Amino acid sequence: MSKATQSSVKVFSPATVANVACGFDVIGLALDNPGDEMEIRICDRPGVHIAAVEGADLPLEALKNVAGVALQAMLQEYGDASLGMEISIRKLIQPGSGIGSSAASAAGAVAGANILLNGHFSQEALVRFAMEGERLASGAAHADNVAPAIMGGITLVRSYQPLDIIRLHTPPDLWVTVIHPQIEVKTSDAREILKQKVLLKDAIRQWGNVGALVAGLYREDYALISRSLEDVIVEPIRSILIPAFQDLQLKCREAGALGGGISGSGPSVFMLSKGEANARAAADVMEQVYAPLGVDYKIYVSKISTSGVRQIS
Amino acid sequence: MSKATQSSVKVFSPATVANVACGFDVIGLALDNPGDEMEIRICDRPGVHIAAVEGADLPLEALKNVAGVALQAMLQEYGDASLGMEISIRKLIQPGSGIGSSAASAAGAVAGANILLNGHFSQEALVRFAMEGERLASGAAHADNVAPAIMGGITLVRSYQPLDIIRLHTPPDLWVTVIHPQIEVKTSDAREILKQKVLLKDAIRQWGNVGALVAGLYREDYALISRSLEDVIVEPIRSILIPAFQDLQLKCREAGALGGGISGSGPSVFMLSKGEANARAAADVMEQVYAPLGVDYKIYVSKISTSGVRQIS
Numbered sequence: 079m080s081k082a083t084q085s086s087v088k089v090f091s092p093a094t095v096a097n098v099a100c101g102f103d104v105i106g107l108a109l110d111n112p113g114d115e116m117e118i119r120i121c122d123r124p125g126v127h128i129a130a131v132e133g134a135d136l137p138l139e140a141l142k143n144v145a146g147v148a149l150q151a152m153l154q155e156y157g158d159a160s161l162g163m164e165i166s167i168r169k170l171i172q173p174g175s176g177i178g179s180s181a182a183s184a185a186g187a188v189a190g191a192n193i194l195l196n197g198h199f200s201q202e203a204l205v206r207f208a209m210e211g212e213r214l215a216s217g218a219a220h221a222d223n224v225a226p227a228i229m230g231g232i233t234l235v236r237s238y239q240p241l242d243i244i245r246l247h248t249p250p251d252l253w254v255t256v257i258h259p260q261i262e263v264k265t266s267d268a269r270e271i272l273k274q275k276v277l278l279k280d281a282i283r284q285w286g287n288v289g290a291l292v293a294g295l296y297r298e299d300y301a302l303i304s305r306s307l308e309d310v311i312v313e314p315i316r317s318i319l320i321p322a323f324q325d326l327q328l329k330c331r332e333a334g335a336l337g338g339g340i341s342g343s344g345p346s347v348f349m350l351s352k353g354e355a356n357a358r359a360a361a362d363v364m365e366q367v368y369a370p371l372g373v374d375y376k377i378y379v380s381k382i383s384t385s386g387v388r389q390i391s
Numbered sequence: 392m393s394k395a396t397q398s399s400v401k402v403f404s405p406a407t408v409a410n411v412a413c414g415f416d417v418i419g420l421a422l423d424n425p426g427d428e429m430e431i432r433i434c435d436r437p438g439v440h441i442a443a444v445e446g447a448d449l450p451l452e453a454l455k456n457v458a459g460v461a462l463q464a465m466l467q468e469y470g471d472a473s474l475g476m477e478i479s480i481r482k483l484i485q486p487g488s489g490i491g492s493s494a495a496s497a498a499g500a501v502a503g504a505n506i507l508l509n510g511h512f513s514q515e516a517l518v519r520f521a522m523e524g525e526r527l528a529s530g531a532a533h534a535d536n537v538a539p540a541i542m543g544g545i546t547l548v549r550s551y552q553p554l555d556i557i558r559l560h561t562p563p564d565l566w567v568t569v570i571h572p573q574i575e576v577k578t579s580d581a582r583e584i585l586k587q588k589v590l591l592k593d594a595i596r597q598w599g600n601v602g603a604l605v606a607g608l609y610r611e612d613y614a615l616i617s618r619s620l621e622d623v624i625v626e627p628i629r630s631i632l633i634p635a636f637q638d639l640q641l642k643c644r645e646a647g648a649l650g651g652g653i654s655g656s657g658p659s660v661f662m663l664s665k666g667e668a669n670a671r672a673a674a675d676v677m678e679q680v681y682a683p684l685g686v687d688y689k690i691y692v693s694k695i696s697t698s699g700v701r702q703i704s
Contacts, residue, residue: 101598101602102598103595103599104595104599104602105602234599234602234603235599236599236600236603236618237599237600237618242603242618244602244603246602247606272591273591274591275588275589275590275591276588276589277588278585278586278589281589281594281597281598282416282417283550284598285413285414285417285594285597285598285601286417286547286548287549288599288601288602288605289414289417289547289557289559289602289604290547290549290555290557291602292602292605293557293559293560293605293609296605296610297609305550305555311591311594
């Protein structure tokens, strides 16, 4: 019988930006901060248990908890019915923020547990398990947050059937600025206002931009990345849910950001920049735009994380 | 006053494949063969003149001829009213074949003339002039054939306003097989049967594939290129115009091709392959599929041309 080499692990599980402009539903990226801290421990009671949740009001019942459901899917495939694991979560990513809070819980649970299982599962399998957490959180087992949370960097979900995820090249000097306005936008609402059909000419413009964005990443051509960060399909509809969205877009670009859009289904808004100075300038602009609005907000400045979930002890 | 260093030039202008699978309307590539041969000469009569056309029944009146119109647009911007040029065309790409016959005429005229003008115009300007030829040929000034014809390799048209064309990386061992069934498919008919609206979920799948195809080209990952060569939007509609299309797709892949689709608006069908042997195997399969049909056809096997229009004397 195989023995785990360690009985507990602490991990950092990163926030993620999905729906990267033209890459709606396919391109996501991982941040260096913020992120959740999680501890996974082997325990005597078989099955999955949530020992503690700090920082957010989330269910302790494993099958109602995103992290629990994801880990449950993993242990089921592992097949050792006597194995038990418990999870403690220190939630630093606010649920409902649009920067992959549920994905971080799901990804951290399975990637952490996989360390205890000596890397038994591939990254793609971990994505598959974490997607079950997303299914609980939003009703759809999407991969565009859990993939970058687990694999790090910038990822592209080419296909779900079969699952086919590509880790794109991350230019070394690409930074992200995120503003999280403290308002509620439900993922389900954000999805409902989308139209089921789109104009072919808009779709063509969108896939021209997606191709150009991917080329820009590989060429490390920041000007091309900037020109490609355009979403003619989803942003015009969803941005009405986000206060001062047009101002953020316009003024952050003026201040030197490459461009950006809605993070996930909002309300967070992200901007990409070349270098930390431009990313901090974008943060200043976001603050200037939001300070007069009377809406609370948090702002994050981060490099793109190249590692995804990582062990911290 | 500036003087041209040479008074005549012969060029080879390549056939091109546009609408590369998922990259409908945005991704095109240049072939090493077939291609047109053209001669452009400075002459005493101001303006543009078609001296001769061999191999196809095309108008000799400059403003009704694709090459003439493109060159006219270029000379107009050049601004020397006394300058005259004449064009002789040896047409080796059959008009209506779907491998960029009109684009080759337009591209060859302006790229050839630009040699006589000592490279006065940029490649992007040449594309812009050649697009005027396309406007005459099909009613739409599209760039997805003239861009690869002029720039070589694999190109992506990100945007028309402003014109933004990206030359993608071409993996060194990427080959193309083309079958041209000798049937008529009018570009205007092929365009009319397309729907103006498409399902958002199909559009998302398409741009996932476009992103993955571009990543595959940069990574020289032939398996990824193969998985990405899928068109869920246009091919299901247009392929009904092409005899035995499904057979070609299926059997060429079985024989080792990476995948392919309709070239331009048809009737030609292209397959990409890794290496010449696989490209020739695809040609054999195309022959086996088409021989019993009683439809005449031509088959071409070619590397992707990295040069575009090139001087041959």
